[in-house]
Amino acid sequence: MNLNVKDTFNTELPADPILENTRRQVMQACYSVVTPKLTATPSMIHTSSELALDLGLTEDDLKSEEFLNIFTGNAVLPDTQPYAMCYGGHQFGNWAGQLGDGRAINLFEVNHNNKQWALQLKGAGETPYSRTADGLAVLRSSIREYLCSEAMYHLGVPTTRALSLALTGDQVLRDILYNGYPAYEKGAVVCRVAPSFLRFGNFEIFSSRQDKKTLKDLTDYTIRHFFPHLNKGTKESYIQFFREVANSTLDMIINWQRVGFVHGVMNTDNMSILGLTIDYGPYGWLEGYDEGWTPNTTDRQHKRYRYGNQINIGLWNLYQLANALFPLIEDAAPLETILKEYREDYQTKYLSMMKSKIGLFDTDKNDGELLGRLEENLQLTETDMTIFFRNLNKIRKESPIDDYFLNPVKDAFYVFEEVDGDIFEKWKKWFTDYQLRLQKENLTDEQRSEKMNKVNPKYVLRNYMAQLAIDEADKGDYALINEFFQLLKHPYDEQMKAEKWFAKRPDWARNKVGCSMLSCSS
Structure with missing residues (x-):
């Protein structure tokens, strides 16, 4: 070599x-x-x-x-x-x-x-x-x-x-x-x-020990190699360094939310200073859309690291990093400003991301309310996140809202018969309003569908898929590892030979260890 x-x-x-x-x-x-x-x-x-x-x-x-x-x-x-x-x-x-x-x-x-x-x-x-x-x-x-x-x-x-x-x-x-x-x-x-x-915890340890010299050495090293556009060793450079870490952390978590990924153990020692997903332990992918779901058995009681709380935990962790860097800055105001910007940017970036998932690219003051109702509806009955958003691109501006309006996304519901009565009416109201909103878009149905397919993956590493590969590998058969490795290189593409992996979690995997329950040893 x-x-x-x-x-x-x-x-x-x-x-x-x-x-x-x-x-x-x-x-x-x-x-x-x-x-x-x-x-x-x-x-x-x-x-x-x-x-x-x-x-x-x-x-x-x-x-x-x-x-x-x-x-x-x-x-x-x-x-x-x-x-x-x-x-x-x-x-x-x-x-x-x-x-x-x-x-x-x-x-x-x-x-x-x-x-x-x-x-x-x-x-x-x-x-x-x-x-x-x-x-x-x-x-x-x-x-x-x-x-x-x-x-x-x-x-x-x-x-x-x-x-x-x-x-x-x-x-x-x-x-x-x-x-x-x-x-x-x-x-x-x-x-x-x-x-x-490098993780948030690399900086926290020296600050906690009041070892300002090593903290400064590490921070200067990090800026020198990974943020070279900043002037190292100055108060302003440390402030800008923190701002860039906050921005990249937020962008990373917005992407987690976009694809339905739940990290499972967002401790500060598992937070990359470069905004990278790091330490794949008890992670999981949303099968049914559930803002309260966490894959981590250790977190089962309090659900600190649940899907719907990841953005907030990112902010909490950034507070800890701000505390760690404070000895180099000795001024809380600029750090507090950056943390406030994170909260404000989250609202904007999350809304923009979710709008792209449902094919809305122009501005409308009611988009936030429309998306809020969508997220509520998705939790009325168990609904597969990946399939729902991927198949939503089949909705057309002029599609009739009749008894069959849910057909394009029907496969996403685990028990379609539950979409009845009040649940059915809520979906009908949402799709009616969604269609009206689509008619305000300048894109054609085909153009919108193409853009949606670039943000809504067709294939993700579902928890049961990983477990299937593990079970086979335990027997000495590594074919599934390679099959998934190749499949997931093109997660946004139609892969006709792999259509069987565009499917809801099977019943056998619902409560199987490795598919729904994972520990930090996972």
Whole structure:
């Protein structure tokens, strides 16, 4: 492999002086040196040749023994120094102190075609930040991360990427639902790729310890490499840095809402400073449209991270980042202004996004009310989000509002017979008003339909689809992994051979572990 390694994080920032890989509080350091754990019998399951090209890797590289060894942690690329990041975080609203890369090890950074990439192994063994855990990952969670990272990228959602998925040959003990019944599962490793894996928590840890020097070093480093248009080291640059983080965070979450993605564990240590979707743990996709749904069993009681609350949690997390950066700015007013802008921008951007989903592109003062009623109607009876919005493009300006007006979206309803009486009348009223509104649009039906199909995906990584791939992979059959990987490269396209995946969740998946219930070990 001929990679252009150009490390910055572990060459420009302070290191943990202790080299032993023991659990401890790491002070005044941004990272600790760590060596990945050797695995028993590593084997590669799948690689992303598309992403490999962005890194300067060839198809031959992906098939080489060197690639297998490095990206399963069984060898270290010469002249590189793997490490684990130190960070803290608020978990479920409470300060958790030091967290850090407990099961992620950063290998190196690569510069290719003037783009910088950090490569990281998830599941490659313990680090000083592993606390009581083993730092390993299992096949099911690794498949979910690998497939979803790339699926989100092709959906146009800001995200970290995934280069490779491999088995380690080791058995890993996991309690999938935290209910006292652990079992051994196949160990696996994913190579994650992003410009940076910096999180809100990287800044929080130093601020919480009143370590202003390291906080400033880290913030200046971040601005220097990822916000180079800002003048580093000035109060104004820190304010503008925070504003850009707030904007990219909001854009990311608006995209989550657009495609029906629920992160499941929006702790501040899982929030990318670059506005990327990061840490694919107990995530899920809305099957029935439900603003109160969360995929995370840990969050089942309070539903802090439910679909309808993600925008608010983004704001709450930004408050924590503002507190962390305050020692560098020493002025609350500009930070409060930016947080206020987030709230105002959310209203505007969310409305614009939802209007695009139903094909409204001109301005009308009643659009907000129309969309509000739509969101209420979608929850009157179980309604598949992806199918409803995708098929809404079949509605025509002059379609008759008769007994069959729901036919274009009929497939979205789980029990169509429930669309009766008052529910039927509410839908009839909505579609009548929707059609009247469509008649004010300048676009033809065909033009509108084409634009809607660019924001409403036909294919997403439904929870049951991921579980099917996991079940087959447990038996040693990886065909579904590849089928979904290829399918989800073109989520907005009509793919006639894949029509069976444009379907509601089957009944068997309604309460199946992995399809509706997921834990943080997922």
